[in-house]
Every structure is written in C-alpha cells, then in structure tokens.
Amino acid sequence: MQIPYCDNPGGPLTVTVHLQHRADVFLVDEQNYRNYKSGHNFRYFGGNATKTPVTITVNGPGRWYLIVDNGSGESYRYQWS
Template sequence: MSVKIPYAYSNGTLSVEVRLKHAADVFLVDTVNYHKYQKGERFKYYGGHYTRTPVRITVSGVGNWYLIVQGSEYEYRFY
C-alpha cells in the first residue's frame, strides 16, 4: 500500500496549514526535492519538527509543492 502525499500547484506563493495530533516533522518540498525524498537522498525543504499546532508554512515558487508529515495523523489545507 502506498501513502498518498498531498500536493498543490502554485503559480507564485502557496501556504499550507497543518493540524497535528502529535509532535511531528512537517515538510513542504518542490518536485525536484520530492523525488530526492522518495529515493532516500538528502533533500531541501521548508518546515521542520513541530510540537504545537497548527503549523503554517508559506513558500514561493511556481510548480507542484508536496506536503510530507512524519510522526502524526493530521489534517491540512492549502491556500
């Protein structure tokens, strides 16, 4: 079973709000770094380890942005 990774397309600026049940690592990555993440390589990301919720991350750049959450169940919304 593969895990579905949420993503959204940005034409300039994109924000995401994530509500965590537990402390977790939350990353927002572009397509190039998402492929590195999938291969287990080092990747660049926006975000980090969060112990409080909600988490808000804003990025600049055109293209798809992928939301990776490790360590907690979560709800999210892109805006």
C-alpha cells in the same frame, strides 16, 4: 498513504497543518520530493513541529508536496491557501 500536493501557478503558497502530536512537517518542490523518495538528502521548508497548527509559506511556481512524518501514521488535517 498518498502524499498531498498542490500545483502553484506562482506567488505565495501556504499550507496549514493540524497535528495530533509532534511531527516532522516538510514542504518540498518536485526535485526535492524525488530526492526524499529515493533516500537522498533533500531541501525543505518546515521542520520538526511541536505545536499545532503548523503554517508554512513558500514562493514559487510548480508542484509542492506536503510530507508529514509523525512516526506512527496518525492522521492530520491540512489546508492550502
């Protein structure tokens, strides 16, 4: 599965995620995405979501990755703003 990302030129970036069930929802920058992919500790915005929708807002330029881990591969919807 491809990990969604958004290239933010700067300022606030918000993602809203609609889940079917509880899931870990993380928004990470490029360095922390690399750490996540290699199995190392990583810093993130978000956490374990038990309600939907989940809204996460960050500030800062660069590429931001949305990681949704629900343990079962269920689909979810998201929107950047």
